[in-house]
Amino acid sequence: METTEAILPDLQSCVLCEDVRCEFNGMNTLVGVLNVIAAPSLPINYLRLCIWTRWCSGIGKFKQRSRIVGVDEQNVLAQAEVEFELKEMEGHATNVHYFGGVQFQQFGLHHVEIFLQDELRLRFPLPVVRIQRK
Numbered sequence: 001m002e003t004t005e006a007i008l009p010d011l012q013s014c015v016l017c018e019d020v021r022c023e024f025n026g027m028n029t030l031v032g033v034l035n036v037i038a039a040p041s042l043p044i045n046y047l048r049l050c051i052w053t054r055w056c057s058g059i060g061k062f063k064q065r066s067r068i069v070g071v072d073e074q075n076v077l078a079q080a081e082v083e084f085e086l087k088e089m090e091g092h093a094t095n096v097h098y099f100g101g102v103q104f105q106q107f108g109l110h111h112v113e114i115f116l117q118d119e120l121r122l123r124f125p126l127p128v129v130r131i132q133r134k
Contacts, residue, residue: 009058009086009093016112020050021095028052028094037104038131041119046102049078053114057090061085065115066097068126071108078102104128 020040020119030052037044062076067079078099104110107128114122 001017001032006060006062007058007089008116009055009062011114011116012054012056012092013052014054014114014122014124015052015110016126017050017052018046018100019048028096034126037110037126037128039104039128040131040133042107042128043103043105044128046104046116047100049099049102050096051080051112052100053095054092055086055095055116056086057089058086059089062116062117064089064095065118066095067113067115068099068102071106071110071113071128073111077104077110 001107015030016034017030021029021031023029052065059081063081064084065079065081068077069075080097080099082095084093084095107130110124110126110128112124113120
């Protein structure tokens with residue numbers, strides 16, 4: 001029996017959005033892509049937030065963990081894990097984490113983090129900012 005050593009994949013893309021819809025043709029539609037959360041007051045609640053990721057150029061079985069962390073870098077507001085497999089270098093894997101009832105209680109810089117095999121692969125800022133009511 002031939003054993004193939006795992007080749008860690010590349011994270012092709014990662015998007016935080018309000019919803020991901022799977023269409024009849026198998027394609028995904030991302031709704032409400034977020035780069036900032038703006039609110040006149042806190043707390044602000046999201047019934048649903050999604051993290052959409054696409055992995056490519058790897059072979060093997062892997063575990064992805066996605067999370068949203070608070071301003072203090074300690075408080076985890078949302079977290080999910082998924083296992084996936086890439087059977088060939090030309091293949092890709094698309095993962096969607098759905099988070100329900102995410103509540104932001106502080107203004108400031110939050111972060112979205114993506115781990116592969118418990119190693120941080122991507123971290124990007126998610127500012128929660130106050131907007132003025134008119």
